[in-house]
Amino acid sequence: MASLGDLERSVMDLLWDHPEAATANTLRDALAQADTADGRELAVTTVLTVLARLEKKNLVARERDTRPHRYRAVMSREEHTVDLMNEALGNVMDREAVLARFIGGISGDEAATLRRLLESPAPGRSATEQPEQSA
Template identity: 40%
Template sequence: MASRGELEQRVMELLWSSPAPQSVADVHASLSAERELAYTTVMTVLDRLAKKGLVDRELVSRAWRYTARNPQSAVIAHEMVALLDGVAPEVRVAALREFAATLTGREAEAFSVTAR
């Protein structure tokens, strides 16, 4: 599981919420409304996210355009599975019970899947 820092997480949130691929300039403009960041910092963050396999990029007219490789829900699910991987079965079950206890009614209904 590739971890993300706070800035990487914010960039991913921007990409997840965007209906179209984003350039470094697009992401920089969005982030600049929140805080002061160098353009090269945003470029580095996007490059690292691409190397981690979290974003895809395509060269369009000499500028990279970035999109999230997977939907946010899929990334979160993968991270949850990775957290439980290798954990003793009794701890895994206890953790899942504690997690289930925090679910709203609507969320609990989404779990109406059969066990494997």
């Protein structure tokens, strides 16, 4: 999964925050209101180019049955983050070292949340696949 550029991230944030499908014009106007274009006015063609890139990355779907076309996020922000984390872990030889480094940088509250999540049944994971409890 490819990383997102600043403008791609801004467009995805808009789509994630407003789950109804949006046109390129609507997104351009929202980007201008959010001042994410660094003071420059974005052309609708620029937004369309960004949307085409996001569609190629399988992050956005285009509704072709409407004119103008409407765009929506294919997955939630959380699902995208999970995909990025899985990709990052899949590209390393020593997953344990990466996980240890990651865990070393989280807060006490986040560590408590992680412990609680590891000890509870995960959605889509059977009881036999749960992590072993240490005695």
